[in-house]
Amino acid sequence: MQSNAPAEPSQYRITLFFGPEPVATKPSTYACVYNVKKRSWKGGIQVSIEITQRQIDRAVDSISFRRWLAEVLFGSIPADGTELAGRAHELFIQAVCRTKLDLLLQSGIAQENQCLIADTYSQELEETLPDKSAFITSYVASELDILSGDTSPS
Structure with missing residues (x-):
């Protein structure tokens, strides 16, 4: 059995599996699914991160x-x-879903497939986003192959 002790996100190898996709049973909700592997685990897990349109806006x-x-x-x-x-x-x-996943990893995660529902960490996400703007814009710019000298909003 794995401990839920907090860990640094750098202890994990995280790969986007798919998403964002609409969540069939929840209107205006999307999910991104990540493969998460902690160095000490023999195998990885899948974590679905839900986010509402309101949170996105x-x-x-x-x-x-x-x-x-x-x-x-x-x-x-x-x-x-x-x-x-x-x-x-x-x-x-x-x-943004990756940022939410990082919040989950910082609080501790069990080695089992799981879903982080949209309401979980919503307040923490709002508080964290201003500090993560450079990460978010850099990620988007990199994936779009956009070269920009300053990827943070002015």
Whole structure:
């Protein structure tokens, strides 16, 4: 049996498995599923991180993501900029879910597949997001192959 003792997120190897995908039984809720492997574990687990549209909207506002995206894409929007903006939004949700996963890992996690429901860590997520804006925007910029000298919102 594994202990639920808090651990540093660096003790884990984390890979996005899929998402964001709508949660069938919960309207306006999305989930990203991550494979999580702690160095001391023989095998990994899958952790589903749920997030509501309201949480996403608050996160967008919290780090001024729309403004950042408009500034980064200014002058480099391809013929179909809406496709790129849609992909950026998906990547944003992945990064916010990853931030929520980090909160779970910091509090301790058992070696079993699990689902972190949307309401869990919602307040902590809101408090953490301003400090994670550089991570989130860097992740989106990297995945979109956007080179930007300053990936944090101004």
